[in-house]
Amino acid sequence: MFGISGSRVQDASARVLLELTSPLRECRNNVEMMNKILSVADEVVRRVAAVNRNPIPTTTQLINHCVAQCKTLGVKPEDDWGLDLNPDDVGFLLKHLISRGHFASDKNLIFHYLALSRVLEFGDKFLSVVLAECYVTPCTRDVIIMVDGSLSMKNTDYINQEISFVNKLIDGWTLANDKVRVAVVGAYFANEFQSSPYLTTRKDALNRLERYRVSATQYGLYDGTFSTCVSFLESVYMGQKALYGPRENIQKRIIIFTAHNDPVDVASTKDSLQRFADNGFAVTIVGIGSLQPVYSLTKYHRFVNLSLANMASGNQAIINDIIDNGVCFLSPGFTTPKPEICTTSTTQKPTTTTSAKRDGTTRKPVRPTHPPQIVGDYQNCSCHLDTLYLDIVFVVDNSKAMTDMGLVLVKAEIATIVGQMNIDPSTKQHSEIGLITYNAEAEIVFEPTHFTDVDDFNEALYEDPRLEHVSNNVEVNLVVGLEKAADMLGNMRRGVHKAVIIYASAYKDDGDATHIADQIKESGYDIITIAYVEPDESILVEKIGELASPRMNLTSYRDDLLVDEIEDALCQVNCYCPNQWTQLIIDGRRFSECFFEVQIDANWISSRYACEALSKLNHTGCEQ
Structure with a gap:
């Protein structure tokens, strides 16, 4: 070490x-x-x-x-x-x-x-x-965040990612009447502007974000303009007639997430945004897929370019930039506050811990998916990792591009995930785990039936010399890794859903990997991809996400939510319906609601009883 x-x-x-x-x-x-x-x-x-x-x-x-x-x-x-x-x-x-x-x-x-x-x-x-909490505390601010729900966002999948990004942005903020207050404004959700008072609890902020998420899913997207967004903010939050006014002697911030890219429309907001500045509001524009030159003719404190890939991954460097330079900087006339104790609503008094070896069969619930992609009157595919019934193959890039530090973090994530599973073959409902490394060549490190206890697996993960250091080989050939993964999956249990989890720090986009990945998915298996790169490196590796199953392309090198996202993806793989039933899928996200379509005339009550008779599932959506 x-x-x-x-x-x-x-x-x-x-x-x-x-x-x-x-x-x-x-x-x-x-x-x-x-x-x-x-x-x-x-x-x-x-x-x-x-x-x-x-x-x-x-x-x-x-x-x-x-x-x-x-x-x-x-x-x-x-x-x-x-x-x-x-x-x-x-x-x-x-x-x-x-x-x-x-x-x-x-x-x-x-x-x-x-x-x-x-x-x-x-x-x-x-x-x-x-964690982000200490980037905000002890600074005290009134913050307005506008979320873009317009057609400029292209589809609801991107809106879900935008809301998830905002959720991560405010995660850890100390919301209170005497600390940070945040107003979460929705633009063009259900073709309306949805104002928000300054909120003082994280629960209220999350509920409002989820309301926007559901609204976009249920009602679709509508066209809009950046100038109308600015006009709405001005009418509701600024001036003596403001519906929701800021506190006195408190630094004021506005963060506008926007995908609008009409230069003429944007330029027309210069006077309005100047009035915001004159009234003490520092405006940060987060351009989603929009470049700074489009906004060069208007007035703002800071512009942050948020690519679709970085939005999807919740890029921590960009979040830190928004917090440090868009929220916590000092406005003219204000001085550095006296240092305070950094506390949040989620901070608890630490308890004494030990390094005792945990029983591999101890039930440990999955940490909540952060944040959920879609909520509403749907049965979510939640699960405990120790109840998964899956065959899983990890395919890990150990080329020189990964670096030893990257390999350590990959092993940490794999150990965290597998450590919550049941891999004991003596129990009926258990998972089987295989692990393959690849650079120019591929090598099977762990066969699926090699381990029966998660503690033994994690010990081998750190002690196997093949996983101690990356290779000196700079060539990356994912094709050979996928070929071995496909062979391994083909020899694993029949009737069990399967997943390939790819950790990649470099990627050669020559089409061959795409062909094999398509064959794997056509066989009914899922692929989860994790682009593992330093923040300042090329984003070419993010193209590996094109190999992934819907919503299973993850890109985050040191994202504190990455393990949660992988766990959620595995719960998605584990979520399926019986043959001949149709599963509820919204924007690529699966729900544990199944439908059996029949061509008969029946009222709802008759359909319900027939549905229950046909289904052996505990949670099946029954509608006529």
Whole structure:
């Protein structure tokens, strides 16, 4: 893992920080005392950061020291300091140091440790410094978010992705009357503008977003203009006659998500947007598939280009950009607020955790899909991963493009997912797992029947030398990987639904992989693709999503929701109807409602009883 070494300054500083974690835990109900302790920690890190130490920054070594002394994530300390540490307490301290502007250059390292902490289950707050809550708190703002539901979005699938992106954007914001308030405005949903008061609970914000999602699905899309959107915002939220006015002496923000791209229409809003600026509203335009030159003739604080691919993946770098530069920057006339304790409505007091080995058959519910793609009067395909009845083959790119760090994170995600499954063949309802790696050639690492216990699987995942490092081969040939996956699936259980999960960091789009992927899908199997790239790398690998089954193309290198999205996709694979029944599918998303069509005249009551007699399912939609 990482070697832990450094000067006496680093050792002493890390020891001080770790010794502060215990009193910090004891004083969590005393804000004044907590701030004093955090101020001491703040000064320690400032002094360490001032020490120029190459090639490893002193702050990086500081994090390594803190994690190593916890003795939980496989990072072995050179010297055991004998401290009785709770990993959650260490994560709690680091989180607040992040909120004070420290460790900005160490986020990749923190992401690495976060991924490992998920696998080893050391508490959901351990090293949760990467969550968005601390980017917003302690800043206090009134924020208006407008969601584009017009025909410019092209289809409801993109609108669902837009709403999911907004959902992720506000995830972790501290909504309260004395913190952040957010108004969630819908533009052209059901051909109407739907205003929103300033909301102070996350539940209210999510409910409003889901209302827009359902509205788009049920009523379709309607044409609209950007100028009408701006006029609506001006009439409802600005001026003395505003229906929903902002608080006094609070910095005001507007975030407009828009796919409108008519330059003349956009230019006509310059005067209106100037009035917003004159009244203290800083407007950020998030152009969905729209380029900045289209908006060059109007007035705004910041323009953010959001490609369809980045919207679908919930790109964290873009979300951070919107939060840091569109929400939390300081408006003229305002000063930096006094540091506060970063809390959210979802923050709980960490509980003591242990590294005890978890029983592989313990029932663990799937974390809620975040966010659900479509809601309404439909029976969702929710599931527990330990009740899945699937054959699954992981196809992992281990070429040089993946990098060792990328491979570590891929293994962390696979271990997290498989760790919740039942793979014991002695039970009737279990899953079988295979794993294949590929670069120029493909290799079977784990046969489907190799493991009967998830703990053994996860142990082998980290100890098998074939998965320890990436190959030196720069060539990527997904075709050979898919061919081996197809052969493996063909030899697995009959009558069991099957899925291929592809992790790719590079992709050669020569058509051959598409041909094999189509054959796999035509055989009734599903393909889940995960484009695994650094944020600043080429998006060519995102084209691998074209191989995926509907709604199963995921693109996120270090997305904190990626595991949830994979779990949701597996629940979709596990959701099907008996032969000759028709499944309810909306915009490619499956629901656990099945329909049996017959050509007879019958009223609803007769149809209901006939439907129940025909069906052996517990949750079957019965309509005439």
